[in-house]
Amino acid sequence: MRRVIRPVPAFSLLAIVFSxxxxxxxxxxWADTPAQGAQDLVRSLSDEATxxxxxxxxxSEKRVESFRxxxxxxxASSAIGRWxxxxxxxxxxxxxxxxxxxxxxxYIVYGYVKRFSDYSGEQLKILRATENDQRSVTVFSEFxxxxxxxxxxxxxxxxxxxxxxxxxxxxxEGTSLSQTLRSDFASTIHQGGGNVESLLVVxxxxxxxxxxxxxxxx
Amino acid sequence: xxxxTFVVDGAMATFRGAPTRFLAAxxxxxxxSGCASAPDPSDTEAYAEYQEINDPLEPMNRAIFQxxxxxxxxxxxxxxxxxxxxxxxxxxxxxxxxLNNLQTPVIMANxxxxxxxxxxxxxxxxxxINTTLGVGGLGDPATELGWQRHEDDFGKTLxxxxxxxxxxxxxxxxGPSNPRDATGRVVDSLILDPIGLLGTLGNDALFPYSMTRxxxxxxxxxxxxxxxxxxxxxxxxxxxxxxxxxYRQNRRNDVDKFIxxxxxxxxxxxxxxxxxxxxxxxxxxxxxxxxEPLPE
Numbered sequence: 311m312r313r314v315i316r317p318v319p320a321f322s323l324l325a326i327v328f329s330x331x332x333x334x335x336x337x338x339x340w341a342d343t344p345a346q347g348a349q350d351l352v353r354s355l356s357d358e359a360t361x362x363x364x365x366x367x368x369x370s371e372k373r374v375e376s377f378r379x380x381x382x383x384x385x386a387s388s389a390i391g392r393w394x395x396x397x398x399x400x401x402x403x404x405x406x407x408x409x410x411x412x413x414x415x416x417y418i419v420y421g422y423v424k425r426f427s428d429y430s431g432e433q434l435k436i437l438r439a440t441e442n443d444q445r446s447v448t449v450f451s452e453f454x455x456x457x458x459x460x461x462x463x464x465x466x467x468x469x470x471x472x473x474x475x476x477x478x479x480x481x482x483e484g485t486s487l488s489q490t491l492r493s494d495f496a497s498t499i500h501q502g503g504g505n506v507e508s509l510l511v512v513x514x515x516x517x518x519x520x521x522x523x524x525x526x527x528x
Numbered sequence: 529x530x531x532x533t534f535v536v537d538g539a540m541a542t543f544r545g546a547p548t549r550f551l552a553a554x555x556x557x558x559x560x561s562g563c564a565s566a567p568d569p570s571d572t573e574a575y576a577e578y579q580e581i582n583d584p585l586e587p588m589n590r591a592i593f594q595x596x597x598x599x600x601x602x603x604x605x606x607x608x609x610x611x612x613x614x615x616x617x618x619x620x621x622x623x624x625x626x627l628n629n630l631q632t633p634v635i636m637a638n639x640x641x642x643x644x645x646x647x648x649x650x651x652x653x654x655x656x657i658n659t660t661l662g663v664g665g666l667g668d669p670a671t672e673l674g675w676q677r678h679e680d681d682f683g684k685t686l687x688x689x690x691x692x693x694x695x696x697x698x699x700x701x702x703g704p705s706n707p708r709d710a711t712g713r714v715v716d717s718l719i720l721d722p723i724g725l726l727g728t729l730g731n732d733a734l735f736p737y738s739m740t741r742x743x744x745x746x747x748x749x750x751x752x753x754x755x756x757x758x759x760x761x762x763x764x765x766x767x768x769x770x771x772x773x774x775y776r777q778n779r780r781n782d783v784d785k786f787i788x789x790x791x792x793x794x795x796x797x798x799x800x801x802x803x804x805x806x807x808x809x810x811x812x813x814x815x816x817x818x819x820e821p822l823p824e
Binding site: 396397421422424425428483484485486489490493494495496497498501509512513516520523 | 573574577581755759762763764765766768769770772773774777778780781782784785
C-alpha cells in the first residue's frame with residue numbers, strides 16, 4: 311500500500327509555530343487543567359471559611375458580611391440566581407431582574423449563614439475532580455466530622471471561563487442546592503399566579519424574616 | 529375530619545396487617561381529590577416544567593402534607609425532641625443499631641430477590657456478628673470488622689427490575705413517596721418482614737411488638753433530622769415544594785448509587801458514584817459573565 315503524502319496545510323504550520331512559541335514562554339496560564347483549577351478554588355474557599363469560622367467574638371452583622379464576601383468571591387451567585395428563576399427570567403422586566411438578583415443574594419446570605427456557622431470543627435477533604443464538559447468540573451469532597459460520624463459527601467459544580475472559576479452548585483449527599491431552590495421558587499411563582507412579582511413579594515418577606523431571626527436590624 | 533379517619537384507618541391497617549383495607553383507603557383518598565390541571569402541551573416550557581415536577585395529584589398531596597405536619601408538630605416532633613435531649617447518646621446509638629438489626633430479614637429478602645448473593649452474604653454475616661458480639665444488635669461490631677451495612681428495600685428491588693419511580697405521592701402519616709416505593713413499603717412491611725407476614729396471615733399475637741417497633745423507628749428517624757428539618761422549614765419559600773424536591777433527589781441518589789455499586793464487594797464501594805446523580809445543574813452556556821457583580 312502506498313502512502314499518500316499530503317502537503318502540510320498552512321494553518322497547521324502556524325499552529326506548530328504558535329505552540330513552540332508558547333513552550334519557550336513558559337507555562338501559559340491555561341495550561342493548568344480545569345480540574346486542577348476547580349480543586350484549587352474549593353480548597354481556597356475551604357481555607358478562608360475555616361479561618362473565618364475560627365474567629366471568635368464576632369458580631370452577627372460582621373459574620374454575615376464576611377459570608378457575603380465569600381459568596382461573591384467564590385460563587386457565581388448571579389448565574390445561579392438566573393438559573394434558579396429558569397424560564398421566568400425572560401418574562402421578568404429589567405427592574406424585576408435587578409431586584410430579584412439583589413434579593414436572591416440576601417436570601418442566600420441570611421438563609422445559609424447559620425448553617426455555615428454550624429459547620430465548625432469539620433474538615434473538608436477534597437477527593438478528586440472530574441471534567442463534565444468544556445465549561446464545568448465536579449469536585450468531589452467530604453466533610454470529615456470530629457465525632458467520627460460517617461463523613462458527609464459534598465460535590466461542588468464549578469463553572470469556568472478562561473481563568474475565572476466560580477461554584478455554580480453544591481450537592482450535599484446527592485441533593486443539589488440549586489435544583490432545590492429552582493423547584494421551590496418555580497412552585498412559589500405557580501402558587502402566586504404565575505408572575506415574577508408574586509415571587510418578589512414572598513422573597514422580600516422571607517429576607518426580612520431571616521434578618522430578624524439573625525438579630526440584624528432592617 | 530373524614531380525611532383524618534382515613535389517615536388513622538390507613539395507618540392502623542398497615543400495622544394490623546390488612547393490606548386490602550389500607551389500599552382501599554388510599555384509593556378512596558385518590559378518587560375524592562382533584563388533580564392538578566396539565567398545561568397545554570403546545571406551551572413547551574410550561575409542559576416541560578409540569579413533567580419535571582411530576583406531581584399530578586398536587587392538591588391532594590398538599591392537603592395530606594398539611595395533616596402530616598400537624599401530626600408531626602403535635603406528636604412526633606415533641607417525642608423526638610425528648611428522645612434526643614433526655615436519652616444519653618450511647619442509648620440512642622444502641623436503639624438505632626438494634627432497630628437496624630431487626631431490618632435484617634427485609635434487607636436479606638430483597639438482596640435475594642435481586643439474586644445478589646454477595647449482598648445477602650454480607651447482610652447475613654452482619655446479623656450473626658451483631659446479634660452475638662453486638663449483644664442482640666445493640667452494638668455494631670460488624671462494621672468495625674469490615675462488614676459494611678447496606679440498605680435494601682422492595683422499592684430498590686423494583687428499581688433493579690427496571691420499574692421507574694412514577695409521580696410524587698404524599699402518603700398519610702408515612703410521608704413523601706411515589707407509587708414504586710409505596711408499593712415497596714407495603715411489600716416490605718406486610719410480606720417480607722416475618723412479624724408483618726404473621727400479622728398479614730391473621731395472627732395478631734405480636735401486634736404490640738410491631739407497634740412499638742414502628743413507633744420507635746419513627747421517633748429514632750425523626751430525632752436524627754430535627755435541625756435539618758427546621759432549617760428547611762425556616763428558609764424555604766414553599767415548604768411543600770422544597771420537601772418534594774429534597775425527597776426526590778435524595779431517594780434518586782440512594783437508588784442510583786445502590787444500583788451502580790451493587791455488584792462491587794463492600795470494601796471497594798466508594799461513598800460516591802462515578803457520576804453525580806443530578807445531571808441538571810446551572811448551565812454556563814447562556815451565562816457569559818461568571819464574575820459579573822451583583823447589582824448594588
